[in-house]
Amino acid sequence: MATKNKKKKVTVIDNPNEQEVLSSSEYSYIGMVWSRFKRHKLATIGLVLLVFMALFAILAPVFELITGYPVEHSSLAVKMSPFSTPGIVAKIIHPDFGNPEKPMGRVDFWFEVTSDNNPEKTGFASVKESIFKNPEYRKFYDFNMKAYGNTNVLLTNDQVVEKPDGSAEIVKGGYSEFFIERARNKKSMLSGQIITYSPTFESVDNSITEVPGGYNGPREIDISEAPMNVFGTDGLGHDVLVRLSYGARMTLMIAFVVVILETLLGIFLGALAGFYGGFIDALIMRILELMMTVPTLPIYMVLSRFMGGGSAIGIIIILAAFGWTGVARMTRGMFLSLRNQEFTEAARAIGASPMRIMFKHLLPNSLAPIIVGITFSIGGVILTESTLSFLGLGVNKILTPTWGGMLDEANKYILDQPWPAVFSGFLIFLTVLAVNFIGDGLRDALDPRLKV
Amino acid sequence: MTSTEVILDIKNLKTYFYTSDGVVAAVDDVSFQLHKGETLGIVGESGCGKSQTMLSVMRLIQEPPGKIVSGEIHFHDENLLKVPLLKMRSLRGAAISMIFQEPMTSLNPVYQVGDQIAESLTLHQGLRGWDWGYRLVSWGLFWKWVFTGFPRETKKRLSRLKVETPAWQRSVELIRLVGIPDPEKRVFNFPHEMSGGMRQRVMIAMAMACNPEILIADEATTALDVTIQAQILELMKDLKRRFGMATVLVTHNLAVVAEMADNILVMYAGKIVEYGTAAQIFRQPMHPYTWGLLHSIPRVDQPKTDQKLPTIEGMVPNPYNLPVGCKFHPRCFKATSVCKEQEPPLEKMADGRQIRCWHRITEGGN
Amino acid sequence: MGNYLFRRFVIFIFLFILVTVLCYFLLRLPGDPYKELELQQPNMKDEIARMREWSGFNDNWFVGYTKWAKKIIFDGDWGKSLYDKQPVWGKIITKIPVTLKIQVSVLILGLLLGIPLGIFSARRHYSLADYAITVFSYIGISVPNFWFGLLLMLLFSVNLGWLPAGWSLRPDYDSLSWIMKILDQARNLVLPVFMGLLGTIASLSRYMRSSMLEVIRQDYVRTARSKGLSETKVIYKHALRNGLIPIVTVMTLVIPSLISGSVVVERIFNINGMGQLLFNSVQSSDIPLAMGTLVMFAFLTLISLILGDVVYALVDPRITYS
Numbered sequence A: 001m002a003t004k005n006k007k008k009k010v011t012v013i014d015n016p017n018e019q020e021v022l023s024s025s026e027y028s029y030i031g032m033v034w035s036r037f038k039r040h041k042l043a044t045i046g047l048v049l050l051v052f053m054a055l056f057a058i059l060a061p062v063f064e065l066i067t068g069y070p071v072e073h074s075s076l077a078v079k080m081s082p083f084s085t086p087g088i089v090a091k092i093i094h095p096d097f098g099n100p101e102k103p104m105g106r107v108d109f110w111f112e113v114t115s116d117n118n119p120e121k122t123g124f125a126s127v128k129e130s131i132f133k134n135p136e137y138r139k140f141y142d143f144n145m146k147a148y149g150n151t152n153v154l155l156t157n158d159q160v161v162e163k164p165d166g167s168a169e170i171v172k173g174g175y176s177e178f179f180i181e182r183a184r185n186k187k188s189m190l191s192g193q194i195i196t197y198s199p200t201f202e203s204v205d206n207s208i209t210e211v212p213g214g215y216n217g218p219r220e221i222d223i224s225e226a227p228m229n230v231f232g233t234d235g236l237g238h239d240v241l242v243r244l245s246y247g248a249r250m251t252l253m254i255a256f257v258v259v260i261l262e263t264l265l266g267i268f269l270g271a272l273a274g275f276y277g278g279f280i281d282a283l284i285m286r287i288l289e290l291m292m293t294v295p296t297l298p299i300y301m302v303l304s305r306f307m308g309g310g311s312a313i314g315i316i317i318i319l320a321a322f323g324w325t326g327v328a329r330m331t332r333g334m335f336l337s338l339r340n341q342e343f344t345e346a347a348r349a350i351g352a353s354p355m356r357i358m359f360k361h362l363l364p365n366s367l368a369p370i371i372v373g374i375t376f377s378i379g380g381v382i383l384t385e386s387t388l389s390f391l392g393l394g395v396n397k398i399l400t401p402t403w404g405g406m407l408d409e410a411n412k413y414i415l416d417q418p419w420p421a422v423f424s425g426f427l428i429f430l431t432v433l434a435v436n437f438i439g440d441g442l443r444d445a446l447d448p449r450l451k452v
Numbered sequence B: 001m002t003s004t005e006v007i008l009d010i011k012n013l014k015t016y017f018y019t020s021d022g023v024v025a026a027v028d029d030v031s032f033q034l035h036k037g038e039t040l041g042i043v044g045e046s047g048c049g050k051s052q053t054m055l056s057v058m059r060l061i062q063e064p065p066g067k068i069v070s071g072e073i074h075f076h077d078e079n080l081l082k083v084p085l086l087k088m089r090s091l092r093g094a095a096i097s098m099i100f101q102e103p104m105t106s107l108n109p110v111y112q113v114g115d116q117i118a119e120s121l122t123l124h125q126g127l128r129g130w131d132w133g134y135r136l137v138s139w140g141l142f143w144k145w146v147f148t149g150f151p152r153e154t155k156k157r158l159s160r161l162k163v164e165t166p167a168w169q170r171s172v173e174l175i176r177l178v179g180i181p182d183p184e185k186r187v188f189n190f191p192h193e194m195s196g197g198m199r200q201r202v203m204i205a206m207a208m209a210c211n212p213e214i215l216i217a218d219e220a221t222t223a224l225d226v227t228i229q230a231q232i233l234e235l236m237k238d239l240k241r242r243f244g245m246a247t248v249l250v251t252h253n254l255a256v257v258a259e260m261a262d263n264i265l266v267m268y269a270g271k272i273v274e275y276g277t278a279a280q281i282f283r284q285p286m287h288p289y290t291w292g293l294l295h296s297i298p299r300v301d302q303p304k305t306d307q308k309l310p311t312i313e314g315m316v317p318n319p320y321n322l323p324v325g326c327k328f329h330p331r332c333f334k335a336t337s338v339c340k341e342q343e344p345p346l347e348k349m350a351d352g353r354q355i356r357c358w359h360r361i362t363e364g365g366n
Numbered sequence C: 001m002g003n004y005l006f007r008r009f010v011i012f013i014f015l016f017i018l019v020t021v022l023c024y025f026l027l028r029l030p031g032d033p034y035k036e037l038e039l040q041q042p043n044m045k046d047e048i049a050r051m052r053e054w055s056g057f058n059d060n061w062f063v064g065y066t067k068w069a070k071k072i073i074f075d076g077d078w079g080k081s082l083y084d085k086q087p088v089w090g091k092i093i094t095k096i097p098v099t100l101k102i103q104v105s106v107l108i109l110g111l112l113l114g115i116p117l118g119i120f121s122a123r124r125h126y127s128l129a130d131y132a133i134t135v136f137s138y139i140g141i142s143v144p145n146f147w148f149g150l151l152l153m154l155l156f157s158v159n160l161g162w163l164p165a166g167w168s169l170r171p172d173y174d175s176l177s178w179i180m181k182i183l184d185q186a187r188n189l190v191l192p193v194f195m196g197l198l199g200t201i202a203s204l205s206r207y208m209r210s211s212m213l214e215v216i217r218q219d220y221v222r223t224a225r226s227k228g229l230s231e232t233k234v235i236y237k238h239a240l241r242n243g244l245i246p247i248v249t250v251m252t253l254v255i256p257s258l259i260s261g262s263v264v265v266e267r268i269f270n271i272n273g274m275g276q277l278l279f280n281s282v283q284s285s286d287i288p289l290a291m292g293t294l295v296m297f298a299f300l301t302l303i304s305l306i307l308g309d310v311v312y313a314l315v316d317p318r319i320t321y322s
């Protein structure tokens, strides 16, 4: 470890710009950069923010647990304001509601549903338990009986239809978003509380006062104590907080992977161009020029369609494939200016291989500006990825939340409920800001000439 | 040669740099006087504060991080540190001008050197330059070129128009004066089209343009070859004779100092360590540092020996962390315990010499 | 210089051709859209074959490209949209004005505001104003512009109701006097332009600031001061001219970013311009239309690159044209 440090110091001294720094201080180079960085107010703010974001992303499962809303959970309590609870009183009447001998036996649960806001309106919802055991279904509309079964149930389209002979039949329906749309159209948000509009509720709407089949008294289970949606819910009834934290995972993951990939690619190509010059340089520079000339957004659009399915890997590949130009230019510039300096000549004179010279001698000396450039490019990648997601070209936004995708989704009902859009955009903004602040701090810390 | 009229009187000048790594006392309590027609040589190691002292006189300290903390700089009877900026500007380049150390970067790369010389002539001597007219005409010619396409022709016409103005005429003269061949063509050069020596000479021409009372030459001749150097020095001497110009020569080159300077100021770590006439200092350096400086140059007039040249041991002190006591003690061959604890004061001797040392070297011995 | 420009021009033409080839190739990547249709409707084989023939999907991409290019070069025919069968050129021509209006305003206002802001900030280095401008510009470059646009729309058109949320000229627009027409257009332009402006001002002022800071520290600025020039002259004659040189390069990068900007702006404010056209045509694999818009955009980018070269050569005498 000690020898490694020593080595680093030596290579740094090779760079004439850093010489002053070293002689004027007793710390190690890294230690000094850190102490300078700490003194940079904005950078400190940025670092704190970024750590906060990282925690927010890492702790996503914890948020799920605390709030009680799994990420896939989706309820009819759509577009709720922050700090509201789904205000539905739902009571399980009886699992074996109705006459056991009637075909109604298909139904496993019956719910009597009342809205807080309109207690007179009561309806029934029914659902087969088996539905909840179907993992495909659960993936989207997870059923958590204890906590918030009510809202899930309402998503089903099962209807109680009264038959002429006095019996009731359950007509099974699909589970489409159609109902959510309908609920939306009712302008169902009043003072931040949701009134449920279940199809069941509507079709029955007070018309069934007495359920046939011998209603032998409700065995009520009050499940109205649904947990609070701290940041409200989005248009699909997802808890916004939980989705945001999963979105943080995805967005940050994509950004960092892309930046790592493009850095590797950029450094490699830039190093080749800068070190060898001549034909290789010309070739790489022409490719680079081409990449900078083509309008990238349309290309992203085409490629993301081609990659298909909105997979994260596709987005990562696309962004990395077009993102390496900045790093490559920088590396090339540094290598061009360094390759004729004495220490390179010295390394060459003792017979070091080109690869060794490039990556052992030149790279460490050109690292400072590259690091700064990379930091700034993280922000750029996050913005680009979000833009793509916002345009509907990113990762599949229903299955995998990303901030940009959530913003796109929230944009559809932004007039009813602006909060999900505001939150997700704000998080993008904060993260990019944090990264840029850090970049600023790093630049000042790594390049003491600019500090003056 | 030197009159008794003091034109520059610096008292207790302190210029500090406040960086994130600490405070650097680049100029620490420096006082000296400059007389009319005098040539003062300032010598000292790199980083000892020579340039910053002179920049303080011009009030060109980069601020932040630098700041002139205290002191007085009297030019004739005005305190330069107190005069309004407007007044200071009218003095800069006219009464006091400075030749900077870095010839390669001290000229503006996007303007022709003629332009840059003519600029101060226009400003201080009211010579008509070619500013707005130049721009209008060049735009006209540019469009004419775009439509008709005679670039060489237009270039020539443009140059002729330019060089006819009084300020440019004088620029050509000045460039000739500093010994650049073919001045009529060279005025139109951009700095990157000239060699380092030529650029330095352009800088000198610029500084001498308005016949200043004080010329500060910060390593002005370092980049030049010996013949040109001799020419420039001759030129300075000539100006000194003709106009009574006082010169401050900041240099590492003791030979130049020996030839030019009337008085010599030796600086170490932001402070004056020795001051005296050239004769005094060269004949008998009293401060160990000066002694070391003088003995570390090879001499032609003495027989070659196998002995190594004496050098000053050790390194230039870290400006962020200066030693206590005498700043020179880690490298001084005469250092004793008192040197390590107490800083010697700058003592004035009867013959006008000033020395900052507890154990000055007396005649004959060391 | 003429010679130099000519060579750059040739390189750019070459690049331009390469870009169009690349775009065409990429557009064809998703494959033949009629295959699926064929599977779904096996009895419509002839019909589908005819459609495929007409839309050029029966050729491979290279043949398709050459046909497309030939038609443009020799007949000036940009083809027809695959969907509504309208001529591509006519569509583009009608969509260009509004996009240009927005993006040119963004560019001009961005330059007019961003550069002075940068200079100001650099001159007051370390002051509170500089600090504020720095923070502002960091905020500006970090804000996702689509989000900013949405916020603007929420505030100014939904909540306050001052400005239209989309492109909606007054119903009696045609009967207005010219000055009212301009005002009405301006009213519609405010939000979209403002949305693009934030990032542009922020990044330009940041570049300008760092470029000026770099220049102000240079020795030749000190030389200029030592001549006794006034601060205004020092900054605006000696420093600015040098400080603008890197900005020229930045400008050539800003213009391509305005293209993606136009896609986003037009989607958010639902403006029927080139950006929407590009987005929709690419999304629906309307190859002739997509190619047309792409070529337009690539052309603009290349023009800006050439202009950048010329301006660069004009402001920096150190550039040699050999």
Ligand SMILES: Nc1ncnc2c1ncn2[C@@H]1O[C@H](COP(=O)(O)OP(=O)(O)OP(=O)(O)O)[C@@H](O)[C@H]1O
Pocket: A452, B017, B019, B024, B025, B026, B044, B045, B046, B047, B048, B049, B050, B051, B052, B053, B062, B065, B066, B101, B319
């Ligand atoms: N911008 C600055 N920031 C911090 N310290 C500075 C700055 N400029 C100068 N200094 C410090 O001021 C001291 C004096 O510098 P100065 O330029 O006067 O040296 P010098 O004697 O002219 O040396 P040289 O012979 O190399 O020109 C140095 O120690 C240097 O570290």
Ligand code: SF4
Pocket: B287, B288, B289, B326, B327, B328, B329, B330, B332, B333, B334, B335, B336, B339, B344, B356, B357, B358, B359, B360
């Ligand atoms: S005071 Fe002491 S250390 Fe300093 S110069 Fe004199 S003898 Fe040397």
Ligand SMILES: [Mg+2]
Pocket: B050, B051, B052, B101, B218
């Ligand atoms: Mg100096």
